[in-house]
Amino acid sequence: xxxxxxxxxxxxxxxxxxxxxxxxxxxxxxxxxxxxxxxxxxxxxxxxxxxxxxxxxxxxxxxxxxxxxxxxxxxxxxxxxxxxxxxxxxxxxxxxxxxxxxxx
Numbered sequence: 001x002x003x004x005x006x007x008x009x010x011x012x013x014x015x016x017x018x019x020x021x022x023x024x025x026x027x028x029x030x031x032x033x034x035x036x037x038x039x040x041x042x043x044x045x046x047x048x049x050x051x052x053x054x055x056x057x058x059x060x061x062x063x064x065x066x067x068x069x070x071x072x073x074x075x076x077x078x079x080x081x082x083x084x085x086x087x088x089x090x091x092x093x094x095x096x097x098x099x100x101x102x103x104x
Contacts, residue, residue: 022047022066043074057092068092 030036047066054069064072075090082088 022050022070043077045070045073045077049073062092063094064092068094 047070050066050070050073052069053073054064054066057064057069057072062068071090071092075088079086079088
C-alpha cells in the first residue's frame with residue numbers, strides 16, 4: 001500500500017511529476033529498497049488534509065511531517081474500507097523539528 005496526494009500522479013503515471021505540498025514524497029526520491037512492482041494499490045489523499053493531519057498529530061506530541069500526515073490518512077481510509085474492527089498498521093517517521101514548524 002502507498003499513500004500519495006491527489007495532485008501527485010508519480011506512482012501511477014511514472015515518470016510524470018505532479019504538484020503538491022507534501023514534503024518527502026517525490027518521483028525524484030524513491031528509495032532503492034522499494035520495489036514498485038510490489039505495490040498493489042495507491043491510496044490518494046489531499047495534500048491540504050495531510051498538512052492538517054500532521055498538525056493534529058504534532059499537537060498530540062508526535063513530531064511528524066506532512067508525508068506522515070498523508071500516510072496516517074491513507075491508513076484511516078484503508079481502515080474505513082475494511083471495517084471498524086480492522087487492524088491497520090503504518091509507520092510514521094518522527095522528527096523533532098517538525099513539531100516546531102507545524103505548531104508555530
